[in-house]
Structure formats: structure tokens, C-alpha cells
Amino acid sequence: MQNAINIINDCELEIKDVFSHIDEVVLYNQEKVLTAFKKNMIAARHFAPTTGYGYDDVGRDTLCALFADIFNAESAIVSPHLINGTHAIFTALAGVLRPNDTMLSITDEPYDTLLDAIKSDSIGSLKDFGINFDKIALKNGEIDYIEVEKYFQNKSPKLIFIQRSRGYNWRNALSISDISKTIKIVKKLSENAIIMIDNCYGEFVDKLEPTDVGADLVAGSLIKNPGGGIAQTGGYIIGRKDLIDLVAGRLTVPGIGMEAGSYQASYLPFFQGLFIAPHVVAQAMKTSALFASVFSRLGYSTFPEPNTIGHDIITSIKFNTKDELLAFCCEIQNSSPVDSFATPEPWDMPGYAHQVIMAAGAFVQGSSIELSADSPIVEPYIAYCQGSLTYEHGKIALKNILNKII
Numbered sequence: 001m002q003n004a005i006n007i008i009n010d011c012e013l014e015i016k017d018v019f020s021h022i023d024e025v026v027l028y029n030q031e032k033v034l035t036a037f038k039k040n041m042i043a044a045r046h047f048a049p050t051t052g053y054g055y056d057d058v059g060r061d062t063l064c065a066l067f068a069d070i071f072n073a074e075s076a077i078v079s080p081h082l083i084n085g086t087h088a089i090f091t092a093l094a095g096v097l098r099p100n101d102t103m104l105s106i107t108d109e110p111y112d113t114l115l116d117a118i119k120s121d122s123i124g125s126l127k128d129f130g131i132n133f134d135k136i137a138l139k140n141g142e143i144d145y146i147e148v149e150k151y152f153q154n155k156s157p158k159l160i161f162i163q164r165s166r167g168y169n170w171r172n173a174l175s176i177s178d179i180s181k182t183i184k185i186v187k188k189l190s191e192n193a194i195i196m197i198d199n200c201y202g203e204f205v206d207k208l209e210p211t212d213v214g215a216d217l218v219a220g221s222l223i224k225n226p227g228g229g230i231a232q233t234g235g236y237i238i239g240r241k242d243l244i245d246l247v248a249g250r251l252t253v254p255g256i257g258m259e260a261g262s263y264q265a266s267y268l269p270f271f272q273g274l275f276i277a278p279h280v281v282a283q284a285m286k287t288s289a290l291f292a293s294v295f296s297r298l299g300y301s302t303f304p305e306p307n308t309i310g311h312d313i314i315t316s317i318k319f320n321t322k323d324e325l326l327a328f329c330c331e332i333q334n335s336s337p338v339d340s341f342a343t344p345e346p347w348d349m350p351g352y353a354h355q356v357i358m359a360a361g362a363f364v365q366g367s368s369i370e371l372s373a374d375s376p377i378v379e380p381y382i383a384y385c386q387g388s389l390t391y392e393h394g395k396i397a398l399k400n401i402l403n404k405i406i
């Protein structure tokens, strides 16, 4: 058996075309981001904290304008008051859906933490407010266009929901061209349907974003890609202005929307994080490509498949046993800059159906743009590994894992 370093170095050579692709995307996105910073004339005054009502909070307003420009959207909400990605997505849904409307997910069930918020009884879920939910399963990991067309023959949902990243499913993320094709098809079937994308883990992975290809509403987390590892909390919702205005009324108060809302810490981490996000995402993408290449060489199945371009920052690795999965997660934890001495254990987490193990020795709690792995404890034993602020950290963690496994 080859030693860990040799395997890693071999694999790194094998994926040099994938790396070149990532380099090209990051250069494009860095310029796009810089252009938006210049256009919005970002200055030190935008970083200042505010208090109380937060009227005329120029940092808040400008951060929103900056996101709207970068994502080619009419309007944006970017807020530390969105506690996570789930909150951003739920706020968007609750903002635009009304009693008797139907939300149709065409990527099967939404992400685990959204299920209660959409479907549970008596906790103020969408269902509680008389909003219907339908879903269409994926077929071989892809959107089932035949079933989608059939559905529209006798139903007209108000909102079509697409999850870009893989969640805890054995599939690849959707590419921007998949999303573009899907939006064209759905718009033909129903001109007025609102198309919403769960964009978690997808930002800056490609040159275009869902809003570039016709999405009406897009949401995600700032402790994933667009916070660049620097933002310490928050979420964003971007899209059509009429929709964002409704969502703003749900986030704060109808009639007040984004006119108020202060933040007593500096906005600087959101601006700086956004600025370096394309680069940090590229570091995570390279780490993911290396993990996929190395683990498939060792005989494990992975998504993305080795030597292919990923469409989110995650690598899924299918292990043979629960013990292998736990060993992998432990070594990710032990190779982290924070809490390296801790041993992650499977646990009942709020919003998840199975016990979940989470390895995250992160500076920001739960930040998964930092190197991390999480897995529901259920067969088949799949690790979902993502992030890495630096490619070098990912590579060192991988070496440590191989030294344990081989």
C-alpha cells in the first residue's frame, strides 16, 4: 500500500484540470465582487455599528445593495438577524405564500431542518397557516421533468422550490445549467409561478448564480459560502423586488420591512467576508476535489465523482461501516484549529430525523465553510464533508485521515 503523501500527491496531479477550472471561476467571481464594491463606493462608514431602531443604517442598506449587485438581483435582504440558512429560507417562504397557496418542491423533500417549519402541526408551520406542500421525487439524482409536466396538467402551485445542493442525499448538486434549464421549463408550464432556490453551499461555485438564470427568490446562510469564513452569523434572501418587499415585512414587521433594524457590532466582517468569499469557496472546492479523488482511489464511492467539477462545496463519501464513518469524522475534528481535543459523538439535533454526528472544529460555531463533516447515523454510512478556509488545511486533514484508515 502506498503511503498517504504519495496517494495525495498522485491524486493532486490527476485533478489539475479541475483545479484550473476552479482558478478560472474564482478569478471571474473576484472581479465581479470587486466591481460591485467599487460601484457601491464601500467606505469605513459602512462598517459602523448602529443602535435602537436603526433608521438610516447605511451599513445595512449598503450591504443589501452590494449583494443585490453581485447576485444580479433586483433587491436583497442581508441580515445578522437571520439566525441561519433555515431561517432565511423559511422567512422567504412565509413572506410570499398565503393561505390555500401550494408550494411544490421538485427536488424531493427540502433540507431536514425545514421539514417541521413547512409540515408540522400546531407550531406555526406553513401548514398551520393553510399552505399546502407537494413534492416530486428526483429520478437518478436529477429533476424528473416528466413528472413535473404531469403535475402542472391539473395543479398550479404558487411557488416552485429547488434545492441546489445535495443535503443528506446521495446525489450531486444541481449545476447552474441544470437550474437554468429547469427554470425555462417551469416558466413555460406556469408563467406566474415563483421559482425559489435554496442556494446553500452554491454561492460562487460557478460564474453565474440562480438569479442570473431567472430565479425569482434565492436564500442562503452567511456561515457558509458567501460569508467567506469571516461573517459570524446571518443569512440572505435576494430576488425580485416585489417579493423581497413582502419577505422584509415578514422578517421584521409588515409596513416597516428593511427600514429598521440595528446591529450593535460592526458590519465589517460581512463586507470583508463577502470580498474574500470567492477565494475561500475555491479553497473548499479544491479540498473537495482532492477528497473525492483520494477516496475513490481507495475504493469508496464519492460525489462528486473523481476528476469531475463539483457544483457545491461538499464531498459525499460512502463508507462500509459505521466505525469507518465515525473514524473519519473524529479525524476531521482532531485536525481542526479549534476543539481539536474533542471527540464528536452522534447526537439528537433539533430539526434532524436521525441522530447526527457533526465534526466541526470551527472558529464560528457550526460554520461549514470551515472544514467540517456531518452525517446522519443511518445506513448507508455516508459522510458529508465540506469547507476548508485553506486548501492546505484540507490536505493536511486528509493526510491525517489516511494515516488512520490505511
Ligand SMILES: *Cc1c(COP(=O)(O)O)cnc(C)c1O
Pocket (backbone or CB within 6 Å): 084, 085, 086, 087, 111, 113, 163, 164, 165, 166, 167, 198, 200, 201, 221
Ligand atoms: C445548510 C443547509 C440549509 C440551512 O441550514 P442551516 O444549518 O439552518 O444554515 C438548507 N439547505 C441546505 C441544502 C443546506 O445545506
